Amino acid sequence: xxxxxxxxxxxxxxxxxxxxxxxxxxQFGLVLFNRxxxxxxxxxxxxxxxxxxxxxxxxxxxxxxxxxxxxRGPAHLRLSLGARFATNWLLPRLSRFRTANPGLELxxxxxxxxxxxxxxxxxxxxxFGAGAYPRLRSERLFDTLVxxxxxxxxxxxxxxxxxxxxxxxxxxxxxxRTSEGIAWPNWRLWMxxxxxxDFDDSRCVAFSDTSHVVQAVIDGxxxxxxxxxxxxxxxxxxxxxxxxxxxxxxxxxxxxxxIYPESRSEDPRxxxxxxxxxxxxxxxxxxxx
Numbered sequence: 458x459x460x461x462x463x464x465x466x467x468x469x470x471x472x473x474x475x476x477x478x479x480x481x482x483x484q485f486g487l488v489l490f491n492r493x494x495x496x497x498x499x500x501x502x503x504x505x506x507x508x509x510x511x512x513x514x515x516x517x518x519x520x521x522x523x524x525x526x527x528x529r530g531p532a533h534l535r536l537s538l539g540a541r542f543a544t545n546w547l548l549p550r551l552s553r554f555r556t557a558n559p560g561l562e563l564x565x566x567x568x569x570x571x572x573x574x575x576x577x578x579x580x581x582x583x584x585f586g587a588g589a590y591p592r593l594r595s596e597r598l599f600d601t602l603v604x605x606x607x608x609x610x611x612x613x614x615x616x617x618x619x620x621x622x623x624x625x626x627x628x629x630x631x632x633x634r635t636s637e638g639i640a641w642p643n644w645r646l647w648m649x650x651x652x653x654x655d656f657d658d659s660r661c662v663a664f665s666d667t668s669h670v671v672q673a674v675i676d677g678x679x680x681x682x683x684x685x686x687x688x689x690x691x692x693x694x695x696x697x698x699x700x701x702x703x704x705x706x707x708x709x710x711x712x713x714x715x716i717y718p719e720s721r722s723e724d725p726r727x728x729x730x731x732x733x734x735x736x737x738x739x740x741x742x743x744x745x746x
Contacts (some may be wrong), residue, residue, distance in 0.1 A: 534726040537566040537582040541668050542713060545687040547583075550737055558729050574718045581717040581727050587639075588714040594722050596715040596731055599738040602685045602704040603642045606697045610677040618680075618700055621651035625660070628679030630670045633663035641667070642705035647682060651703050671697070686713070686738075 478497065482489050489503035499507055529535065538547065543565060554563065566572065572579045574593075588595035605624065618624050631643045643663075648656035664670050667683055674681040675696055683697075685704065691697040715734055717727050 531726070532560055533562045533564065534581065534730060535564050535566060535579050536730070537568060537572045537577075537579040539569045539583070539585070540567050541666070541687065542583055542585075543567055545668075545690065549690040553737070554730075554733055557733055561726055561729060563730070574721075580721070580724070581715065581730060583713055584716055585711075585713050587708075587711055588716075590716055592719055593716050594719050596735065598713045598715060598734060599686050601707045601712040603647070603682050603707070604685050604704040605647065605680055605700040606671075606674055606683050606688065606692075607680045607700060608675050608677045609695060609698055611680070612698060614677075621648065621653055621701060621703070624680055624700070625653075625656075627660070629658075629661045630673050630679055630681035631661060631663055632665070632667040632670050632682070634665060634667075639708060639711050642682060642707065644682060647703065647705055650705060651701070 474497070478490055485506070487502045487506075488500055489506065490497045491500055551563075566577075566579050571584070572582055574580075574582075583598075584590075588597060607627075611627075616623075618627070629644045632641045633643065634641045643658075644661050645656055645658055648654075662673070662679070664673070667687070670681040671683050671688060671691070673679065674683070675691075680700065682705075685699075688697055692699060715731055717724075721727055
């Protein structure tokens with residue numbers, strides 16, 4: 458990207474950019490940029506200073522990250538996690554965490570973006586994937602098991618499906634998504650696991666995220682496939698009903714992980730959160746195939 462275009466994107470005029478460049482060159486006594494009628498590009502001397510400035514800004518960013526963590530104090534832990542995990546798994550259990558750890562304040566960075574533990578204001582993160590992250594420690598929380606669910610209203614409106622083939626009379630929802638090259642289980646795979654080889658997926662409706670599947674099911678429109686660990690509170694409170702014991706795993710290692718830097722593996726705050734989450738997650742769920 459040219460300097461002129463970059464300046465336009467941040468709201469600077471070309472004249473303002475040219476003035477700032479001339480000021481810098483005068484201060485250093487060097488020609489830092491080659492100017493043409495259409496662009497401004499670094500000279501070899503400018504490239505040297507640009508690289509040094511980039512390194513300096515990186516050092517400042519990392520120092521600022523450490524300073525923010527120190528300013529929060531030793532009783533404060535900041536957790537980065539996605540909205541779906543926060544809403545469906547962590548927040549319903551948050552009061553139990555506070556009871557178990559009364560001296561630890563937990564705050565959240567709600568995002569699915571990958572965070573840099575050195576520069577971003579986070580101590581620990583929860584991410585969905587294979588758990589292979591360089592220089593980071595990864596704690597597997599639980600298995601991912603995708604199961605069929607419906608709302609109580611659907612069962613009240615008609616007979617309960619007694620066999621997997623009975624599901625063919627309903628609209629079927631699933632998530633059409635991939636992450637790190639791994640595809641989410643769909644109804645064709647579930648029906649094959651249930652022994653139904655002549656499945657016609659014309660009555661399936663695909664959503665981009667499993668949270669949309671769950672909402673469609675709660676609204677009473679059909680039967681969906683959802684991650685069992687993310688709906689356990691809905692099942693316990695009667696908003697959803699699980700159908701059949703057949704469940705599909707994604708892959709052996711593909712699930713939610715608690716992630717933190719190796720350099721902070723002895724941080725008592727992180728260890729407290731890790732031990733509590735592993736206790737809440739319980740033993741691994743076995744897929745019934």
